[in-house]
Amino acid sequence: MALLKHLLLSLPIFIISFVFCHATLQEDPLTSIYVHHSPSTDNGGTLFKNFNKQSINLLSLNRLEKRSSLRKVNVNDYGAEGSGDTDDSEAFKKAWDVVCSSGEAILVVPEENYLLKPIRFSGPCKPNIEVQISGTLEASDDPSDYKEDSSHWLVFENIKKLFVYGGGTIDGNGKIWWKNSCKRNKKRPCKDAPTALTFDNCEDLIVENLNIENAQQMHVSFQDSENVKVSGLNVIAPEDSPNTDGIHVTNTQNIQISDSVIGTGDDCISIVHGSKNVEATNITCGPGHGISIGSLGAGKSKEIVSGILVNGAKIFGTKNGVRIKTWQGGSGSASDIQFQNIEMENVTNPIIINQNYCDKKKKPCKKRLLQKSAIQIKNVLYQNITGTSSSDIAVKFDCSEKFPCQEIKLQNIDLKCEDGDDAEAWCNNVELSYLGHVKPRCNSENIFTTFWKYFSWYI
Ligand SMILES: *[C@@H]1O[C@H](CO)[C@@H](O)[C@H](O)[C@H]1NC(C)=O
Ligand SMILES: *[C@@H]1O[C@H](CO)[C@@H](O)[C@H](O)[C@H]1NC(C)=O
Numbered sequence: 001m002a003l004l005k006h007l008l009l010s011l012p013i014f015i016i017s018f019v020f021c022h023a024t025l026q027e028d029p030l031t032s033i034y035v036h037h038s039p040s041t042d043n044g045g046t047l048f049k050n051f052n053k054q055s056i057n058l059l060s061l062n063r064l065e066k067r068s069s070l071r072k073v074n075v076n077d078y079g080a081e082g083s084g085d086t087d088d089s090e091a092f093k094k095a096w097d098v099v100c101s102s103g104e105a106i107l108v109v110p111e112e113n114y115l116l117k118p119i120r121f122s123g124p125c126k127p128n129i130e131v132q133i134s135g136t137l138e139a140s141d142d143p144s145d146y147k148e149d150s151s152h153w154l155v156f157e158n159i160k161k162l163f164v165y166g167g168g169t170i171d172g173n174g175k176i177w178w179k180n181s182c183k184r185n186k187k188r189p190c191k192d193a194p195t196a197l198t199f200d201n202c203e204d205l206i207v208e209n210l211n212i213e214n215a216q217q218m219h220v221s222f223q224d225s226e227n228v229k230v231s232g233l234n235v236i237a238p239e240d241s242p243n244t245d246g247i248h249v250t251n252t253q254n255i256q257i258s259d260s261v262i263g264t265g266d267d268c269i270s271i272v273h274g275s276k277n278v279e280a281t282n283i284t285c286g287p288g289h290g291i292s293i294g295s296l297g298a299g300k301s302k303e304i305v306s307g308i309l310v311n312g313a314k315i316f317g318t319k320n321g322v323r324i325k326t327w328q329g330g331s332g333s334a335s336d337i338q339f340q341n342i343e344m345e346n347v348t349n350p351i352i353i354n355q356n357y358c359d360k361k362k363k364p365c366k367k368r369l370l371q372k373s374a375i376q377i378k379n380v381l382y383q384n385i386t387g388t389s390s391s392d393i394a395v396k397f398d399c400s401e402k403f404p405c406q407e408i409k410l411q412n413i414d415l416k417c418e419d420g421d422d423a424e425a426w427c428n429n430v431e432l433s434y435l436g437h438v439k440p441r442c443n444s445e446n447i448f449t450t451f452w453k454y455f456s457w458y459i
């Protein structure tokens, strides 16, 4: 009976929506995707020329070199015990002051366990500073130690020419923060937890060969920095640890991230506002949420990101592969972006652009046609991307009606479902071009498939 009533009630809605959707499709059958087909032999096609020439200017990084003849300043000589259960923060601060004020020095952390409260390693310093971490730095997990600044644990700030390396481990000891996160415990308020390792306002920075694990929230954040080379990081946290991004890049220019393995509970790499010339190569990512540009434009902000190259990545078991995500109502742009030579394995959304993001829990999402602004997404190349999707939809471009995604290019794409079936592409308001073998492709049928999907919800 209830079912019948439900059916009778929903029938008029269904008819109205059917007519409405149908009318929209009829009136404007295919304008929501614009496809340029390029002959598959045309490898130097003009559409792609700009991309091959697009140079990400990282040359200035080459002058960064390690020095070996520096004075060693050992934290143990300043009172650190390295026992793992006494607070060594003061010893680290004293040793840092010596290194920073004298320059030409290495802060040495031997192979022991050091328990640390939040510390700011601040500059400006005399030139040529290194930090060699061979041991383990473990974060205090007493939230009252973070009263002054609940968003950071270890911070390096206002330093020019800094090298941080050594093969040691930075352990955020994050369990207590995860347990109290509003994502795990819906009754708790949503509050920021500390980022384990932050580099703020650094210039000419190298960070290499470190293990960073179990961060309270994000693992490593580069912000307001310039000329940065990151390599050989192992970033590991459980798949269900909330908001534990691996490497986060904010307002940073000329940064190269390479040869790193990242598996956490959130994005492996997230690149957000003000970042320019970001290159990620040879990245292994999973589990987690994949490699993400954005979110951009939250709270109607104007944000710009450009010159991003992800070249060489293995992404497995993640929620997204390569994603661009922008909020409804933002402005600015995400442009000149290249994702190439990427292997996906069992990724839920291997290729995804979501230009219509909104948080339904906070307030209802706007009707798309009423949007007054959006972050413009422009000139994005996906090249040599193969592997499997754990969902049917391997390629999803959900762009805005009013500000369609422009110059989206797909070249040599081969994505299947994990079970071997053909995958689909779901495309809305996107200006596309194809080169070479591209599978799955968006086409007119997709619109109808989508339409029938909505249709089938009613019956
Ligand atoms: C890629 O990175 C891994 C470490 O994550 C490293 O072992 C490997 O040698 C790197 N490959 C190349 C070609 O540099
Ligand atoms: C693929 O991912 C899904 C969830 O996204 C998971 O349930 C499934 O076990 C995974 N399959 C393999 C072979 O790893």
Ligand SMILES: *[C@@H]1O[C@H](CO)[C@@H](O)[C@H](O)[C@H]1NC(C)=O
Pocket (backbone or CB within 6 Å): 340, 341, 383, 384, 412
């Ligand atoms: C794409 O893959 C092909 C074959 O594996 C390779 O020859 C080509 O150099 C790759 N393209 C880029 C831009 O790396």
